[in-house]
Amino acid sequence: MKRIFDIALGILAAIGGFVDIGDIVFNVAAGAMFEYQLLWVVVIGVGAIITYSEMCGRVAVVSQHAVFDAVRERLGFGVGLVALVGAQLINLLTLAAEIGGIAVALQLLAGLPYRVLLFLAFIAVAVVVWALPFGWIERVFGYCGLAMLVFAVAAIKLHPDWSQVASGFIPSANTSDPAVYGYFVVGLIGAATVPYEVYFYSSGAIEEGWKPKDLSVNQSNAIIGYTLGGLLSCSLMIMAGALFFPREITPETLGTAALGAQVPLGEIGLLLALVGILFAVGGAAIDTVFSGAYNMAQFFGWEWGKHRKPVEAPRYTIAWMVMLVLGFLIVFTGVDPIKVTEFSVIFSVVALPLTYLPILLVANDRTYMRRYVNGRLANLFGIGYLVVILLVAVAAIPLMFLSNMGQG
Amino acid sequence: MTEIDLGLSLLDHQLIDSEDLRCGKVDDLDLGSLREDPPTVQAILAGTPAWRNRGRIGRLAASLGGGRIVRIPWEDVESVESAVHLKKAAHELGLARGEDRVRRFVAWIPGAK
Numbered sequence: 001m002k003r004i005f006d007i008a009l010g011i012l013a014a015i016g017g018f019v020d021i022g023d024i025v026f027n028v029a030a031g032a033m034f035e036y037q038l039l040w041v042v043v044i045g046v047g048a049i050i051t052y053s054e055m056c057g058r059v060a061v062v063s064q065h066a067v068f069d070a071v072r073e074r075l076g077f078g079v080g081l082v083a084l085v086g087a088q089l090i091n092l093l094t095l096a097a098e099i100g101g102i103a104v105a106l107q108l109l110a111g112l113p114y115r116v117l118l119f120l121a122f123i124a125v126a127v128v129v130w131a132l133p134f135g136w137i138e139r140v141f142g143y144c145g146l147a148m149l150v151f152a153v154a155a156i157k158l159h160p161d162w163s164q165v166a167s168g169f170i171p172s173a174n175t176s177d178p179a180v181y182g183y184f185v186v187g188l189i190g191a192a193t194v195p196y197e198v199y200f201y202s203s204g205a206i207e208e209g210w211k212p213k214d215l216s217v218n219q220s221n222a223i224i225g226y227t228l229g230g231l232l233s234c235s236l237m238i239m240a241g242a243l244f245f246p247r248e249i250t251p252e253t254l255g256t257a258a259l260g261a262q263v264p265l266g267e268i269g270l271l272l273a274l275v276g277i278l279f280a281v282g283g284a285a286i287d288t289v290f291s292g293a294y295n296m297a298q299f300f301g302w303e304w305g306k307h308r309k310p311v312e313a314p315r316y317t318i319a320w321m322v323m324l325v326l327g328f329l330i331v332f333t334g335v336d337p338i339k340v341t342e343f344s345v346i347f348s349v350v351a352l353p354l355t356y357l358p359i360l361l362v363a364n365d366r367t368y369m370r371r372y373v374n375g376r377l378a379n380l381f382g383i384g385y386l387v388v389i390l391l392v393a394v395a396a397i398p399l400m401f402l403s404n405m406g407q408g
Numbered sequence: 409m410t411e412i413d414l415g416l417s418l419l420d421h422q423l424i425d426s427e428d429l430r431c432g433k434v435d436d437l438d439l440g441s442l443r444e445d446p447p448t449v450q451a452i453l454a455g456t457p458a459w460r461n462r463g464r465i466g467r468l469a470a471s472l473g474g475g476r477i478v479r480i481p482w483e484d485v486e487s488v489e490s491a492v493h494l495k496k497a498a499h500e501l502g503l504a505r506g507e508d509r510v511r512r513f514v515a516w517i518p519g520a521k
Contacts, residue, residue, distance in 0.1 A: 063490050072420045072433065078465035080420070130519065301422055301433035301454075303507065310520040312429075314510040317520075367417070368490055 007220045013142025014225020015149075019232050020284035021101040021254075022094070022191035022345045024277065025338055027233050028257045029406065030184045031240025032250060034175065036160070036168030039234055041185050043169060045192025046230030048389065051381040052193075054222040055374070056202040056359045061210045061218065063368035066203045067359060068298035074358040083354040084299045088323075090351055091196055091292045093344035095327030098285035099125065100337025104254045105278040109271075115332065122328040125285050129320060134207050134306040141283030147276030150261045150269055152235040157264035158242035165238055183403035186396045187342070190349040192233065193389070196284075198355060199291035203298075207305055212372065236260075253338065289327070293320035342405055349396045352389050360386060412488070414449070422491035423454060423480075423503065430491075431498035431507075436461050438479065452480040452492065454503060478502045 030038045059065055065073070068087075072080040102121035107114055128137060175181045205218065239260040244251060251257055254277060261273035290306070297304030297316045304316040331337060360382045363374045374382065412418065414437060423432045435458035438451040456473035459466040480501055486493040498504040514520050 065490060069422060073416070077420065077435075077459060077462035077469075081465050081469060130517075297430075299433075301430060303430040303504070310517065311511055311515050314507050314514040317514050318510050 003216075007217055009139065010217050010221040011225040011228070012146060013139055014221045015228045015232065016142035016145030016280065017138070017283055017287070018226055018229025019145065019148055019236075019280045020094075020191075020194065021097050021281050021337070021341050022187075022194055023233050024101075024236060024254065024257055024280075025341045026184065026187040026191040026345065027236035028240040028244075028251050028260070030188060031237035031242075032244035033406075034181065034184065035241040035245040036165045036238060037172065037174060038181075038184055038188060039165070039168035039237060040171045041188040042192065042230055042233050042237065044388065045189040046226055046233070047381070048189065048385040049193045049197060050222050050226045051378070051385050052198055052356055052359060053201045053226065054219055055363045055378060055382060056198045057205045057210075057218040057222060058215060058372055059359060059362050059369070060202040060205040061215060062212060062370065062372045063362060063365075064206065065362055065368065066206055066294060066298050067199050067355060068295045070358040070362045071354070072299050074361045075354065079354070080299065083351070084295060086351040087195060087199070087295055087355065088292055090344055090348045091199075091288050091295070092323065092327055092330065093340055093347070094194060094196060095285060095288040095292070095323065096330035096335075097337050097341040097344055098281050098288060099327055100331040100335075100340065101254060101281035102278060102285060103331075104337060105258075105274050105281060108255050108258060109274050109278070115334075118328070118332055121282075121285075122324065125282070125289065126321075126324055129286055129289055129324070130310075134204070137283075137286055138204070141279050141286065144279035145276060145283055147272045148232055148280055150265065150272035150276060151239055152232060154261040154264050154269060154273075155235040155238040155242065158239060160238050160242040165241075168241075177403070177408050179399060179402035180406055180408045182395065182399045183406045186349055186392050186399055187345055187406070189389075189392050190345040190352075190396070192230065193352060194345065194348050195352055195355050196288045196291040198359070199294055200287040202359075203290070203294040203304075207307055209307075215372070285327075289320050289324050292323035293317075339405075346396050346400050349389070350393045353386065353393055356382075356386055356389060418449070418452075418488060418492065421488075423452070423494060424491045425494050425496065425498040425501070425503065426486070427497050429498055429504070431494075431501075431504040432478070434492060435459055449482050451482055452485065454478045454480065475506070 056067055071083050075083060099121050103114055103117040106117045173181055243260050243263055258270055258273040262270035293316050294304060296319045302315045303313040305313060310317040363369060366373050419434055421434050422430055425431045432454040434452050436453040437449055438453055439447045440450040455477045456475040457470050458477045459470040478501060484495045486495045
């Protein structure tokens with residue numbers, strides 16, 4: 001019984017934790033520009049993150065290799081260091097965007113000046129990371145992030161043409177501007193697969209002391225939790241497709257997204273949407289702070305983990321503090337968090353192959369994985385998605401320029 | 409006797425000391441004289457300057473960092489699993505001194521201990 005309870009709680013936290021600022025920005029913008037046409041891309045992105053989360057969770061549990069242990073062992077020092085620098089830069093951009101997102105959500109809720117709220121967001125993240133136990137952080141932010149489900153209700157209430165919605169799941173490119181379409185394909189895949197998710201997921205499995213008997217929890221979190229999280233991404237796009245597309249509204253702030261819940265559901269819809277965004281984005285900010293420190297510690301061999309007291313893992317502690325301060329400073333300069341989000345998502349796609357390849361290699365190593373080595377299905381999806389991600393990675397930067405970052 | 413691939417199963421792996429603390433990575437290996445047949449692993453080398461032999465990027469990174477190389481004689485290795493477990497504590501071997509340098513600052517923050 002306790003097991004079923006654990007699994008259910010894990011799934012809930014995974015749904016609430018799935019969506020972050022990248023998903024909100026790209027899904028809402030894609031819906032506003034292409035109605036339901038790009039829903040099929042969400043399916044691909046969610047498939048990739050399920051495949052690799054499950055794999056890196058299993059690798060972490062069985063072989064005790066977190067992602068950057070595997071990166072350094074399999075890519076060697078040189079290429080591994082390049083992967084680390086890339087990952088950290090992307091983590092920083094993502095973190096900056098998420099802190100900005102927290103401030104924007106707070107501003108719409110409370111109405112104080114943006115820079116004051118940025119500072120409050122920074123302090124809040126620091127206090128939570130410093131003081132709350134690991135399990136609490138994941139659960140509290142995961143559950144409160146479930147308020148985002150208001151977007152699913154909003155999408156239904158807006159009465160979209162369901163046959164149109166269904167046809168969006170079949171790839172088609174009915175557009176006059178293929179570069180913008182391509183840019184959104186890259187962005188939606190990137191938003192679903194942001195690399196910090198796998199860094200955090202694999203290190204989290206070690207933090208929580210999962211054993212091979214917990215692999216069923218790992219599987220259900222990844223497969224059911226992320227599928228339902230993906231449905232939430234879809235409902236953002238459907239909401240935007242039903243509300244913004246016909247009116248030719250281009251959503252330029254997070255507030256526009258929240259409006260999508262207010263129109264069909266009123267004040268309570270708006271409130272839930274903002275609370276949901278606040279916790280989803282806040283949880284993601286915390287995950288990126290941790291991920292940055294995990295990566296450094298795993299690459300250089302430092303003691304790490306939230307389960308250690310800060311004096312027991314001092315370099316790891318300093319690493320997350322430096323990450324957080326830098327992320328805060330980037331967004332405090334006044335750059336638009338939406339623009340930072342777009343850059344972080346597009347560049348994350350470019351860096352993703354160097355994250356996925358080492359996981360796939362260790363997952364196939366029988367010495368470490370024993371009977372939990374990748375099966376045929378895991379390899380079919382693993383290799384398939386690696387190819388997809390490589391193609392998307394090659395196309396990402398050219399498409400960014402050709403489409404003028406989706407502006408056409 | 410089991411066969412292991414040094415590049416894959418030893419190099420770049422995590423070092424864990426006798427107190428179960430992570431204390432560095434296998435940054436390089438000392439294979440003694442390669443003329444010996446077969447060459448044997450004499451020691452594990454850890455520390456920033458040991459990156460010098462790890463390709464161009466390693467050389468660059470080593471030149472930017474300070475510190476010194478810690479030599480861990482093979483006799484001090486307890487077992488090689490996914491990580492390399494050592495027979496002694498990190499401070500006995502001179503490993504993880506970077507942690508000690510930073511610890512003072514962290515200890516100063518309330519709730520760190």
